[in-house]
Amino acid sequence: MAVFPTTPARTSYDVVIVGGAIMGSSTAWWLKELGFDGSILVVERDPSYTACSTAHTNSCIRQQFSSELNIRISQFGAQFVKNLRDYMKDDKVPELGIQNYGYLYLADNAQFADTLRANQAVQRACGAETELLTPDEIAERYPFYDLDGIVLGSINRKDEGYWDGGIVFEWFRRLARERGVEYVQGEVTGMTRQGGRITDVTLASGDTVSCGKVVNASGPRAAVTAKMAGLDVPVEPRKRFTWIFSAEKPLDRDLPLTIDPSGVHFRQDGPKTYLAGCPADPDPAVDPTDFAMDHNRWQDHVWPTIATRIPQFDALKIVTEWAGHYAYNTLDQNAVLGPHPEVENFLFLNGFSGHGLQQSPAMGRAMAEWLIHGAFQTLDLSPFAYDRIIRNEPYLEKAVI
CATH class of the missing domain: 3.50.50.60 (FAD/NAD(P)-binding domain)
Known part of the structure; x- marks a missing residue:
C-alpha cells in the first residue's frame, strides 16, 4: 500500500x-x-x-469498437503497453506485452450480424485485423463451442486480449x-x-x-x-460482477474473450483458470460503497450460460469473485x-x-x-x-x- x-x-x-x-x-x-x-x-x-x-x-484491451476514435484510442493504448519502458524512459520499468487471444463477438440474429459487419469495415479501415467468421469457421478454430443459433462471429487477435x-x-x-x-x-x-x-x-x-x-x-x-x-x-456507479473459475475438463487451447448474446462474457485467465463477467439484472445505479456480490447471478444465469455455450464446462469451481463498478455514462x-x-x-x-x-x-x-x-x-x-x-x-x- x-x-x-x-x-x-x-x-x-x-x-x-x-x-x-x-x-x-x-x-x-x-x-x-x-x-x-x-x-x-x-x-x-x-x-x-x-x-x-x-x-x-478485468484488464483487457480491444480494437473492436464501432467508432474510429475509440479504435484509435485503444491502438495507442496497445502501442503504449507494448513499449512501456521506452515511453517511460526508465530501465526499472518492466517490459510488457498483450496476450492476444482476442475478443470473439457472437451474433444470434441478422441485425447484430449486420452491426458486426459494419463495425469490421470501420476497424479494418483503421488497420485492425478483425475477421468475420461463419459458424463453421468458428467451429473449426474453436470446436468446443455449441453454436446453436449463432449466425456470425467477429474476432481480432492482434493487440486484443489481456494485459497487466x-x-x-x-x-x-x-x-x-x-x-x-x-x-x-x-x-x-x-x-x-x-x-x-x-x-x-x-x-x-x-x-x-x-x-x-x-x-x-x-x-x-x-x-x-x-x-x-x-x-x-x-455518470453513475453500476455493478459489474467477475468470477475466476476452474474447469474439471479444461480446454485444449486458449479461450478468447467470448461475448455471448446473453450478455455474459468469459475468457482465459491463467493456464488453468478462466474468467467470467456480467452486469447486474436489473442494472441500477448503486451506492459507491456497495460492492456486495449477487451469488444467485452465477448460479441462475452465468454458469448455465457458459455450460450451454461450452458443454465441456459442465463442472466448474469458483476460485474467487468480486463486484466492481463501471463509471457508467448514461x-x-x-x-x-x-x-x-x-x-x-x-x-x-x-x-x-x-x-x-x-x-x-x-x-x-x-x-x-x-x-x-x-x-x-x-x-x-x-x-x-x-x-x-x-x-x-x-x-x-x-x-x-
Whole structure:
C-alpha cells in the first residue's frame, strides 16, 4: 500500500486532480512527461486502491469498437503497453506485452450480424485485423463451442486480449511522484466557485488549497465531484460482477474473450483458470460503497450460460469473485473529456463505462495536452466534449460490453 501524507505541502497548486487511480495518475505522469513545470496535487481517498474501478478491472484491451476514435484510442493504448519502458524512459520499468487471444463477438440474429459487419469495415479501415467468421469457421478454430443459433462471429487477435493494467498503473503513479507530483490521502468535500472559475478546493481534513485548474478523475464518483462545482455529469456507479473459475475438463487451447448474446462474457485467465463477467439484472445505479456480490447471478444465469455455450464446462469451481463498478455514462457509454463550457478551469475525465483501463494512456495524454496547451495535440478527442451533454446528442458506440 502506498503511503501518502494527509496534509498538502502547499496552499496553492496549478493543477488539482481529484482521484489518483489510473486516469488521475496517467494525467499526472503525462503532465510531467510533456514538460509541465507547474505544481500538481493528486487527492486520493484510499491509497490502498482496494475499492476503485482500477483495482476491479478485468484488464483487457480491444480494437473492436464501432467508432474510429475509440479504435484509435485503444491502438495507442496497445502501442503504449507494448513499449512501456521506452515511453517511460526508465530501465526499472518492466517490459510488457498483450496476450492476444482476442475478443470473439457472437451474433444470434441478422441485425447484430449486420452491426458486426459494419463495425469490421470501420476497424479494418483503421488497420485492425478483425475477421468475420461463419459458424463453421468458428467451429473449426474453436470446436468446443455449441453454436446453436449463432449466425456470425467477429474476432481480432492482434493487440486484443489481456494485459497487466496493474503494472502500468503502478508506474504511472510511481514515476509521477518521483518527478514531483504530490499525492495526498484525503477526500475533496467542497469547492469554491466564483462565476466561471473554481478558486479552491476543501478537503475533509479542513485544508483548503487554491487551484489553477481542477481535473475530475473520480471514477464512479464523478457526479459527486461535479456537484461540488455546481455542475452535473451523467455518470453513475453500476455493478459489474467477475468470477475466476476452474474447469474439471479444461480446454485444449486458449479461450478468447467470448461475448455471448446473453450478455455474459468469459475468457482465459491463467493456464488453468478462466474468467467470467456480467452486469447486474436489473442494472441500477448503486451506492459507491456497495460492492456486495449477487451469488444467485452465477448460479441462475452465468454458469448455465457458459455450460450451454461450452458443454465441456459442465463442472466448474469458483476460485474467487468480486463486484466492481463501471463509471457508467448514461448518455452514451463514452468518455466525457475536457472543460465545462461555463466553468472552464473544471475539467472532466469521466464516464468510461468499462473502457477506462485500456483508454488510460491516450486519455491521460489528452488531458495533459489540454491542461498545457488548451487543446488536444495528437488525437482530436473533441467529440467527447461536455457540450454534447448539454445538447443531449450522444456520441454513439455500438460495441459496449
